[in-house]
Amino acid sequence: MPIPAPNLYPDFNTIRLSHVCLNVSDLATSRKFYTDILGLQVSDESDSHIYLRAMEERGHHCVILQKSDQPGTVEVMGFKTFDEDDLDKAETYFRSKGRPTSWVERPYQGRTLLTSDNMGIPLEFYHKMDRLEPIHQKYALYRGVKPLRIDHFNCFSSNVDDSVAFYSDFGFRVTEYTEDDESKRLWAAWMHRKGGVHDMAFTNGKGPRMHHVAFWVPTPLNIIDLLDLMSTTGYVDNIERGPGRHGISNAFFLYILDPDGHRIEIYCSDYQTVDPDLEPIKWDLKDPQRQTLWGAAAPRSWFEHGTEFVGAEVKDSDLAATPIIAP
Amino acid sequence: MPIPAPNLYPDFNTIRLSHVCLNVSDLATSRKFYTDILGLQVSDESDSHIYLRAMEERGHHCVILQKSDQPGTVEVMGFKTFDEDDLDKAETYFRSKGRPTSWVERPYQGRTLLTSDNMGIPLEFYHKMDRLEPIHQKYALYRGVKPLRIDHFNCFSSNVDDSVAFYSDFGFRVTEYTEDDESKRLWAAWMHRKGGVHDMAFTNGKGPRMHHVAFWVPTPLNIIDLLDLMSTTGYVDNIERGPGRHGISNAFFLYILDPDGHRIEIYCSDYQTVDPDLEPIKWDLKDPQRQTLWGAAAPRSWFEHGTEFVGAEVKDSDLAATPIIAP
Amino acid sequence: MPIPAPNLYPDFNTIRLSHVCLNVSDLATSRKFYTDILGLQVSDESDSHIYLRAMEERGHHCVILQKSDQPGTVEVMGFKTFDEDDLDKAETYFRSKGRPTSWVERPYQGRTLLTSDNMGIPLEFYHKMDRLEPIHQKYALYRGVKPLRIDHFNCFSSNVDDSVAFYSDFGFRVTEYTEDDESKRLWAAWMHRKGGVHDMAFTNGKGPRMHHVAFWVPTPLNIIDLLDLMSTTGYVDNIERGPGRHGISNAFFLYILDPDGHRIEIYCSDYQTVDPDLEPIKWDLKDPQRQTLWGAAAPRSWFEHGTEFVGAEVKDSDLAATPIIAP
Amino acid sequence: MPIPAPNLYPDFNTIRLSHVCLNVSDLATSRKFYTDILGLQVSDESDSHIYLRAMEERGHHCVILQKSDQPGTVEVMGFKTFDEDDLDKAETYFRSKGRPTSWVERPYQGRTLLTSDNMGIPLEFYHKMDRLEPIHQKYALYRGVKPLRIDHFNCFSSNVDDSVAFYSDFGFRVTEYTEDDESKRLWAAWMHRKGGVHDMAFTNGKGPRMHHVAFWVPTPLNIIDLLDLMSTTGYVDNIERGPGRHGISNAFFLYILDPDGHRIEIYCSDYQTVDPDLEPIKWDLKDPQRQTLWGAAAPRSWFEHGTEFVGAEVKDSDLAATPIIAP
Ligand SMILES: [Ca+2]
Ligand SMILES: [Fe+2]
Ligand SMILES: [Fe+2]
Ligand SMILES: [Fe+2]
Ligand SMILES: [Fe+2]
Incomplete structure (x- = not known):
């Protein structure tokens, strides 16, 4: 376990x-x-x-x-x-x-x-x-994908078991996780404090590096609007993966890259996790619906590209298990 | 204050x-x-x-x-x-x-x-x-308005100041409230524990009575689907108010009545309130956008009808301030 | 008939x-x-x-x-x-x-x-x-309710039977109509050329006057976005009726007024009518779901206000039948 | 030309x-x-x-x-x-x-x-x-992707120029087309009668074969609902391509396969084409946004798989130009 x-x-x-x-x-x-x-x-x-x-x-x-x-x-x-x-x-x-x-x-x-x-x-x-004045009802200010709030971080870790143990000790609670069936080690985990699926997630890989930072938007249609906008304003190459429904978290997502290569996720529709007795959901690394409920695999860049933290030395992971990667 | x-x-x-x-x-x-x-x-x-x-x-x-x-x-x-x-x-x-x-x-x-x-x-x-097995990804089971979770209660209180003081003492935090400008007394208040706009709200009126219980749905389109369904399956008279955007909470809403007159709200798109230093938002009772951001007034029934609690004696409110009621 | x-x-x-x-x-x-x-x-x-x-x-x-x-x-x-x-x-x-x-x-x-x-x-x-260059894929230009095209006109007529006969003679085809059950006269009719529910509609009343001009938008969510925008940019009083689902046409709608009182409808989701043998749908004037499938009555202004045509003398209608008007 | x-x-x-x-x-x-x-x-x-x-x-x-x-x-x-x-x-x-x-x-x-x-x-x-009774307002009957009407056919043709000439002669009008920049021959074309982007389209390839038949749905969210449903009811392998926004037609789309391999497109949001002087829009075969505005290439199966017509002999195309295919 x-x-x-x-x-x-x-x-x-x-x-x-x-x-x-x-x-x-x-x-x-x-x-x-x-x-x-x-x-x-x-x-x-x-x-x-x-x-x-x-x-x-x-x-x-x-x-x-x-x-x-x-x-x-x-x-x-x-x-x-x-x-x-x-x-x-x-x-x-x-x-x-x-x-x-x-x-x-x-x-x-x-x-x-x-x-x-x-x-x-x-x-x-x-x-x-x-603290600033509320602007959530100043609808004339809404632009782009209409982001409501920062939602979570996701980081590559060279040892996800160790990362999860560290954050768990100061109160982060696991909501979903991916286990490598052979080694019984963690390949990825999602941990929360605020009552959503996660504030922080870890993915196996060369780490520590930031995999992405995510923003919450109202509905999947905002993500479709963003794709239309990016595609016709010179940002089509900044679209990396999606749109799709995550198996894990059940959220609707899109991954894009900022001008310096920082990965941004646009995210909506996960679920409430405030119950302290919420049972974590386990996924197998080889389940094709884990990444995308609809079956589409993530591209190689999604498993390899990340942005480093200032002053943090990066190590390879010793967990060799491989996820499903798009051809 | x-x-x-x-x-x-x-x-x-x-x-x-x-x-x-x-x-x-x-x-x-x-x-x-x-x-x-x-x-x-x-x-x-x-x-x-x-x-x-x-x-x-x-x-x-x-x-x-x-x-x-x-x-x-x-x-x-x-x-x-x-x-x-x-x-x-x-x-x-x-x-x-x-x-x-x-x-x-x-x-x-x-x-x-x-x-x-x-x-x-x-x-x-x-x-x-x-605890039961997760069904949130069993999409063949989704029906009707596709409710995701219970969201909040709203009750008539004959003295909202007293109700708010009582719940505040055991940890409920006010996110928004309506003040009667003359008496400086509370006409309504929204209080939370779980990090949304409210778990419990109080409205001035003959009380205690339940005003409504609310369910969270994914998007406003689910509410439109529900209206179409109710209108064509014999439930058109069970639609009481909406759809609309609340001024308070900024949520998209619809109020309907169950076969025994219990009021149900369908609700989505409020905001996250986990910050302990979140400043409550004050609304004036005479602000027409308080009830519905788009300006439509609620019908009289919405201010008068509620369902009583077993064993709880109902009293009139002594706060005579009157909200804006549809003609 | x-x-x-x-x-x-x-x-x-x-x-x-x-x-x-x-x-x-x-x-x-x-x-x-x-x-x-x-x-x-x-x-x-x-x-x-x-x-x-x-x-x-x-x-x-x-x-x-x-x-x-x-x-x-x-x-x-x-x-x-x-x-x-x-x-x-x-x-x-x-x-x-x-x-x-x-x-x-x-x-x-x-x-x-x-x-x-x-x-x-x-x-x-x-x-x-x-003819101008296409801009439908220049998504950076989309603003406001994101109108795609003009959809139809609606005019008050002092004699809807006569108006319908006139337009029918040069090829406008009736898709839906409202009959006054007592007089068996037309109270309203919807007529098309282009394959939607209507290019032109007539409503009984002091006429001729323009009742409204309508614009087609992608989805009901664009109408909700518009309501949020108008409500928070000084246009809340320009919102007259809706949002709702029409019984007639089955379209999702909103009525607003421009700064000079011209009524604009925002409209989406009616149906294709290119079949020459399409049977017109008949509605009774007293059917509460005729105006709004969800049962909400239109306000009095909606039946009385219109904008006159330059040079056209306005007459009262001699059809006294009365629709359902909001209290 | x-x-x-x-x-x-x-x-x-x-x-x-x-x-x-x-x-x-x-x-x-x-x-x-x-x-x-x-x-x-x-x-x-x-x-x-x-x-x-x-x-x-x-x-x-x-x-x-x-x-x-x-x-x-x-x-x-x-x-x-x-x-x-x-x-x-x-x-x-x-x-x-x-x-x-x-x-x-x-x-x-x-x-x-x-x-x-x-x-x-x-x-x-x-x-x-x-002719059958209208059911478009019997919302209890709506199921699955909630299809409103058949929208178009798309067929592989071994000579798209010839196919277009044939249908043009009996009144089908081209709305958009793809030209092979080298040979100046047609690689694909979209032709309509009813006032949308197409009733019939042709794609270069071994033909004649049906590429797909398409159904119109209300909004992109219905397509997302369908993906969620198919993914969790045993049909995940029947999802072939999408969801996405077409460059050509600007429609939102998804391609799925029925149990016998007939390809079905779910489609919404194209534009009105009733003007007889509507200018066809030309696309280059090598434009990556032609297939999907958002830049994602179609899989190889999408260019190769089709279903044959009874009694029609299939020939290879002599146009060797190659589209962009997903790796
Ligand atoms: Ca291009
Ligand atoms: Fe994420
Ligand atoms: Fe409520
Ligand atoms: Fe209209
Ligand atoms: Fe198609």
């Missing part, structure tokens, strides 16, 4: 994923993609950074675009805690696990703890972020 | 609304409505009861239809706690508030605490319910 | 409705409504006129906004013939019916015959109009 | 495609597919035939399933004429082209002329077919 029992009383309370800071080569090029195509709203911008939020979010940012000489890398993934005290508890916790911790200054955020996970993924935790 | 500060550390942890037991006059008539029209799935049935669940639920039931000589009344509203211990803490809590408590036998549920709120609404709390 | 047999071999071949010229008080105000809200594309504009087309149209215009000191009147309704010869045949035909005819200069149109129907509605017929 | 000028005054008036007779091995197996998955309604059935219609059709049948010892072949493609006289004119016409003609008995049809096109595709023409 490869899935750890959920830790219902973790040392500190993380309520949800919050934001990601992406390193990009050209802010103007990225701005166009993230506002016209993805439809995110600019909260603030400077010569070096653009802060963006989705339509129902009141926190200041869910994406930070950072001009960088390491474009196509990820600076940090952010999470929000339930309370201010949880930050101190988190510091104690990560130290006890031998992880580096420091308090960092982040614009628009209160006290922010920077640390990293067992694979070296840079993580930051905060409780307070500047 | 009429809204109490949220109690982030309540005496016990309620994770979500769970189910409602509705008294009906004829099980066959109700079964047809709840399965063919609403599309709920029968988990079990006998001469006296039918247990139903929605498509993504794994708990045994979200609706119990109970044959009764008091049809058109509500037996009890059910909630799930985070842990087994929370039931004992709840018992202590409700006793301390002077509410009656007892442990009751409920088929398919573990230990169940029966109590009532300050207005007399019968409430039951449990932690364990029989 | 109030419906004339269709004339399958009319004297000239009209292929479809084409355009309408609306008199408005302020071009800038109207431009904003027709481009931002309706989403029509400007083909050309001057100090006195704005020419607009919908997204799949290649003809130069389907709406002409004309600055006028008679704002809120309709200048003319336009139709396209199958061939150039049909214009001459039309001239002969209308003269034989005692209607005035003249050849007029219309920018972007070839030879154009101006005449009027038996009630005085100004009609113009042309065969050639400037 | 490979496209012939449209013949606006053909010798006889065909109004639309009407039906197809498909040879199948097992009626029960096919019935399940065509009613539960496609959602067609049975008009009549016997030991040898099943007659089916779509939801808005009032003609008796659009599909005939015929039990046969040549399963996976097509018996005949049917078309409806404007008038009874058109049948006699058609007889004269096809004889003048050297095609065989005979008058055949067809249940539920009036006089029926059997002939074949220049490649040997068996065609039948009729004017009268039994």
Whole structure:
């Protein structure tokens, strides 16, 4: 049995994923993609950074675009805690696990703890972020795919069993997972805090690398609208996979690539997972409907391409099991 | 300021609304409505009861239809706690508030605490319910409006300020509310535990009575399909209000009446509310877009009709403020 | 039997409705409504006129906004013939019916015959109009309700039997109609040339007046998007009726008013009517599902408000039958 | 210039495609597919035939399933004429082209002329077919993908230029076409009578063979529902290509295979083509967005698999140009 029992009383309370800071080569090029195509709203911008939020979010940012000489890398993934005290508890916790911790200054955020996970993924935790006026009923502002909120991260891990054990220990609960039938090891797992299928998922592969960051949209028709828009505005080559229905999570999805190669998923229609006794759903790696309920295999790039984290050394996975790949 | 500060550390942890037991006059008539029209799935049935669940639920039931000589009344509203211990803490809590408590036998549920709120609404709390196999990917079973899960309760209260204070004390957090501009009293409020706009809402009026129970569906098109189906299968008179977009909650909605007059809302597209520092949104009672963003007023029946709770005495409200009612 | 047999071999071949010229008080105000809200594309504009087309149209215009000191009147309704010869045949035909005819200069149109129907509605017929490049796959241009094409006209007539007889004689075929059960006279009728439910419809009332002009959109969700947009950009009072499913035509609809009171219908999902032996569907005036399949009655304004045609004298109808009107 | 000028005054008036007779091995197996998955309604059935219609059709049948010892072949493609006289004119016409003609008995049809096109595709023409009661507002009958009407045929032709010339001569008008840039020959063409993008299309390849028959559905969401249903009821291997947006026609599509290998397209959202002066749209064979606007290539089977017509000899095409095929 490869899935750890959920830790219902973790040392500190993380309520949800919050934001990601992406390193990009050209802010103007990225701005166009993230506002016209993805439809995110600019909260603030400077010569070096653009802060963006989705339509129902009141926190200041869910994406930070950072001009960088390491474009196509990820600076940090952010999470929000339930309370201010949880930050101190988190510091104690990560130290006890031998992880580096420091308090960092982040614009628009209160006290922010920077640390990293067992694979070296840079993580930051905060409780307070500047709150903005609601815009979810300002329909004239909706653009592109009409994103409502950031939904989840997905990362390549060179050892998914280890990654899942690490996050499970501080309260992430597994909702679905893929097991390699021969080795009985995990090939992928989806873990949540906020009551959806996941805040964080791991996929076997050269890691740690970000596989994708996902945004929630109202309906599958918004995804079809996005495809029509991208196809006729010069972004047809940025479409990587989909649209389709995931077997895992049952969500409707599309994967696209931003101008620096960061993969973005557009996602809707998964299910509620707040029950602490929710039984994880197991999938076999060789089940063709695991990736796409409708049977279409993912392309090779989807299994191989990812964007590295700043300062995190990448290792090959020792799990050689192979998924079904499109010819 | 009429809204109490949220109690982030309540005496016990309620994770979500769970189910409602509705008294009906004829099980066959109700079964047809709840399965063919609403599309709920029968988990079990006998001469006296039918247990139903929605498509993504794994708990045994979200609706119990109970044959009764008091049809058109509500037996009890059910909630799930985070842990087994929370039931004992709840018992202590409700006793301390002077509410009656007892442990009751409920088929398919573990230990169940029966109590009532300050207005007399019968409430039951449990932690364990029989878990069933997932059916959310058995698409051949989807019928009617394709309900995914129970979403919330809405009750008339003769004193919304008192109701909100009572639920706030055990951890329900206000997301939106309507204030009567003259008296500065609450006319309505929406309160959540599970991370959506509400698990429970209160509306000013003769109470306590159930105003409605709501089910979540995938998209607005499912609601349009339902209207077409009801209109052409003998249920056109069971359509009460909608479809429309709520100002409050921003959800897309439809209100219908079951064969015994219990009001059902079909609901989708509200927003995520897990942030503990989420600012409640205030609406004025005289704002015509409060009820329906598109400006259409609700009919008189919507403000007056409700179904009583078994054993709860109904009182008139002393707040005379009047909403906008369709001519 | 109030419906004339269709004339399958009319004297000239009209292929479809084409355009309408609306008199408005302020071009800038109207431009904003027709481009931002309706989403029509400007083909050309001057100090006195704005020419607009919908997204799949290649003809130069389907709406002409004309600055006028008679704002809120309709200048003319336009139709396209199958061939150039049909214009001459039309001239002969209308003269034989005692209607005035003249050849007029219309920018972007070839030879154009101006005449009027038996009630005085100004009609113009042309065969050639400037053709523009396709834009239906330029998805970045889609805005507002994303209109694809003009779909139909609807006019008040003081004698629907007479109007139907007149249009039937030159080839318009009735698809659905409403009969007053007592007088056995027509209360309303829908007539087509192009293979949909109608190019032209008539409703009993003070006439002739334009009741509305309708635009076809892709799906009901575009109509919901429009309602959200209008509600939050200052146009909430321009929403008159809907959304709903028509009993007649089975189309999904919304009625809105432009800044000068011209009524616009947003319309989708009717059915194909190319069969010459298609049986007209009869509805009773007292059938509550005739107007809206879901049972909601239309408001009084919908039966009383219309916009007059320039130069056409308005008469009361002598058919006193009354439809179902919302309280 | 490979496209012939449209013949606006053909010798006889065909109004639309009407039906197809498909040879199948097992009626029960096919019935399940065509009613539960496609959602067609049975008009009549016997030991040898099943007659089916779509939801808005009032003609008796659009599909005939015929039990046969040549399963996976097509018996005949049917078309409806404007008038009874058109049948006699058609007889004269096809004889003048050297095609065989005979008058055949067809249940539920009036006089029926059997002939074949220049490649040997068996065609039948009729004017009268039994008319059935409307069911488009009997929403309880809607099932599967909720098909509204038959939309078009698509056939492999060994010489698309010749096929287009043949159909053009009796009034089919080209709306879009694909040219091989080197040979300047047609690789594919779409031709209509009824005012949509096509009643009949031809694709270069071993022919004549039926490539597919298509059904019109209300919205892209019905196609997504179908995919979910097929994927979870044993039909995942019957999904061949899609969903996607066609470059050509701009329609949203899905291709599936019936139990005998007949290809079915589910189709919606093309555009109106009634203008006689509609300019055909030209596409280059090497344009990757021709097949799918979103850039995904069709699989090899889509270019190679088809079902033969009874009695029609199949030849290889002499046009060697190759489209873009998925790896
Ligand atoms: Ca191109
Ligand atoms: Fe994902
Ligand atoms: Fe509600
Ligand atoms: Fe209309
Ligand atoms: Fe096709």
